[in-house]
Amino acid sequence: xxxxxWIKHAAQLATLASDIKGARSKEAMSELGLxxxxxxxxxDGKIKAAGTTAEVEKRYKDRLSEAGVVxxxxxxxxxxxxxxxxxxxxxxxxxxxxxxxxxxxxxMDIMNAGGGIHATARMTRxxxxxxxxxxxxxxxxxxxxxxxxxxxxxxxYGMNIETEVKQLRVMKQLQQRHPIDLVPxxxxxxxxxxxxxxxxxxxxxxxxxxxxxxxxKEGLAEFNDVFCEKGVFTPEQSERILQAGKTYGLIPxxxxxxxxxxxxxxxxxxxxxxxxxxxxxxxxxxxxxxxKAGTIACLLPATALYLREEAAKGRKMIDAGVPVAIxxxxxxxxxxxxxxxxxxxxxCISMRMTPAEALTAATYNAACAINREMQxxxxxxxxxxxxxxxxxxxxxxxxxxxxxxxxxxxxxxxxEVVNHAKQLSPANTQALTK
Ligand code: NIG
Ligand code: FE
Numbered sequence: 001x002x003x004x005x006w007i008k009h010a011a012q013l014a015t016l017a018s019d020i021k022g023a024r025s026k027e028a029m030s031e032l033g034l035x036x037x038x039x040x041x042x043x044d045g046k047i048k049a050a051g052t053t054a055e056v057e058k059r060y061k062d063r064l065s066e067a068g069v070v071x072x073x074x075x076x077x078x079x080x081x082x083x084x085x086x087x088x089x090x091x092x093x094x095x096x097x098x099x100x101x102x103x104x105x106x107x108m109d110i111m112n113a114g115g116g117i118h119a120t121a122r123m124t125r126x127x128x129x130x131x132x133x134x135x136x137x138x139x140x141x142x143x144x145x146x147x148x149x150x151x152x153x154x155x156x157y158g159m160n161i162e163t164e165v166k167q168l169r170v171m172k173q174l175q176q177r178h179p180i181d182l183v184p185x186x187x188x189x190x191x192x193x194x195x196x197x198x199x200x201x202x203x204x205x206x207x208x209x210x211x212x213x214x215x216x217k218e219g220l221a222e223f224n225d226v227f228c229e230k231g232v233f234t235p236e237q238s239e240r241i242l243q244a245g246k247t248y249g250l251i252p253x254x255x256x257x258x259x260x261x262x263x264x265x266x267x268x269x270x271x272x273x274x275x276x277x278x279x280x281x282x283x284x285x286x287x288x289x290x291x292k293a294g295t296i297a298c299l300l301p302a303t304a305l306y307l308r309e310e311a312a313k314g315r316k317m318i319d320a321g322v323p324v325a326i327x328x329x330x331x332x333x334x335x336x337x338x339x340x341x342x343x344x345x346x347x348c349i350s351m352r353m354t355p356a357e358a359l360t361a362a363t364y365n366a367a368c369a370i371n372r373e374m375q376x377x378x379x380x381x382x383x384x385x386x387x388x389x390x391x392x393x394x395x396x397x398x399x400x401x402x403x404x405x406x407x408x409x410x411x412x413x414x415x416e417v418v419n420h421a422k423q424l425s426p427a428n429t430q431a432l433t434k
Contacts, residue, residue: 005042005385005414006060006067008053010077011393013038015050016364016378023296023323023368030356032395033378038077041067042385045413050379072389075408076398078359079379080149080386081340082366085253085277085298087187087331088143088153089136089167092123094332107307107334108231108259117157117191120332124157124167132170139330140180141426142338144418147407149386150181152327152370154225156190159203161211164188168220179412179426181386183370185253186212186221189233189241204237208244216248222371223274224250228264235263242271251371253298257282269293275325275369279312280304287313291321296369299361300329301346302337314351325365326358345402355399385414 015033018024024031039056041049049056057064097110097119110116124132136153143151155167168184175182188211189204196203215221224245228238242252251274256264258278265286268276275296279286290297297317304311318324326347329335337343340362347358367377376384389408392398398406410418418425 002044002414004048004063004067005070005411006056006064007040007042007070007072007077007387008056010038010072011074012036012076012395013040013050013379014076014078014359014395015380016079016360017050017380018378022373023294023325023365024360025291025321025323026318029318029324029360029365030354032356032359040077040379040385040387042414045385045415047379047381047383047385049381074393076390076392076394078388078390078395079363079377080388080410080412081147081362082150082370082372082377083143083148083327083330083340084152084275084325084366084369085300085327085329086151086153087156087329088139088151089132089155089170090120090124090157090332091127091132091135092120092332094119097333111191112231114194116333118194121157121159121163121191121193125160125163129166129170132166133173136170136174137178139338140174140178140182143340144180144410144412144426145407145420146339146341146405147388147390147410148180148338148340149410149412150183150367150370150372150376152183152185152223154185154187154190155221156187156225159188159191159193161214164211165214165218165220168215172220179415179417181372181376183372184221185223185225186215186245186250187225189226189238191227191232200233200237204233204240207241212244212248212250216250221250223253225253225255227255228262228267229255229258230260230262235267238264239267239271242273246271253277257286265290265295268295274371278303279317280309282312287317287320287322294323296325296365297322298325298327298369299347299351300327300335301350302339302343303329303335305346305350306335311346311350314347314353318353318357323365323368324353324357324361325369326361327366339405341398341405341407342403345399348399349402355396358399359395385411387411
């Protein structure tokens with residue numbers, strides 16, 4: 001059995017522990033469970049105790065010599081960050097589209113002309129599975145290097161059975177070989193594929209009759225997401241897809257009100273979606289409906305920045321009682337980044353969330369958005385030992401000194417998988433095995 005790990009003398013340990021069940025809203029988003037001179041005792045990949053160094057030392061006084069000691073003096077220690085919304089499995093690059101957008105083309109113009117999601121779908125359909133695995137593994141390495149220990153990933157660059165299944169199988173394989181926890185979402189309704197152009201309802205019928213049963217039978221996904229947007233899927237089509245998914249046990253999520261207000265947030269509340277994503281253009285009624293239903297708003301400020309749009313109204317949503325999570329939206333078109341630290345910074349700068357709210361949104365509430373809050377998202381006895389040590393002293397500094405990767409080291413299930421000081425990373429060590 002591996003020896004216990006004793007992390008001690010953290011300048012600030014943000015446990016995120018709380019008695020509140022479920023996603024946190026309003027003032028509860030500021031409760032970080034802070035402990036000065038903090039300490040963690042880890043065994044068998046799990047947290048056994050969290051407290052002050054003196055408390056943990058006293059409790060394990062007979063076993064201290066057994067433990068591997070990690071001195072966290074001068075460092076902030078937090079739960080591993082959780083990214084609850086990514087499109088991390090894809091083929092190719094859209095660097096030219098980035099240039100086109102800067103020259104004046106809009107995101108939707110490019111997509112309607114056969115680029116955007118369609119361009120990535122062509123490249124993903126063509127990519128051999130092994131190549132997708134390698135490319136995605138490198139992106140997961142980068143997530144880990146930025147302190148992210150769990151990532152949701154969506155299909156949706158196939159929009160045909162073969163490629164949707166291929167993307168989800170890539171995630172399943174990476175789940176076996178990469179330290180990151182990967183949580184799969186089926187998003188066959190990401191766009192209407194060219195072969196169904198002008199026959200949108202037929203595509204919806206096909207997705208429900210032919211795709212969902214295959215995904216469910218192979219147990220390839222936990223969530224079902226749809227791009228509910230003018231020119232993509234209507235609220236009615238989205239509702240059909242999400243209700244059908246529910247009959248197979250898939251939990252609904254919705255890309256809602258990103259480009260135009262379209263009733264997506266209202267629909268999320270109506271169908272009992274676990275989260276609604278983007279919400280740049282959400283209506284006041286939508287915010288109210290989400291607060292009432294307890295739908296998590298998954299906000300993506302890096303996407304807004306990258307599309308040069310005004311960010312979602314995070315401050316307003318929190319004040320209205322909506323639990324907020326944040327995410328990179330990592331994808332090749334609207335947000336090609338793996339930096340959750342940057343997303344936390346942007347949550348503060350562009351959405352006026354406080355540093356404490358941003359940390360809750362990137363850890364505990366993000367875990368709630370992928371139905372994992374019983375295992376990850378806070379540092380409490382019984383939970384997975386997914387931990388980040390930072391090169392800053394406090395959670396305020398983490399947001400204040402922006403745009404920098406302050407990660408010192410990352411522990412996944414009680415194993416050190418990244419240490420920038422020792423140049424330990426999954427790409428150059430054996431950490432790619434679980
Ligand atoms: O969440 N909005 C829809 N889907 C993705 C973008 C996908 C892409 O451009 O490839 C998003 O931003
Ligand atoms: Fe997305």
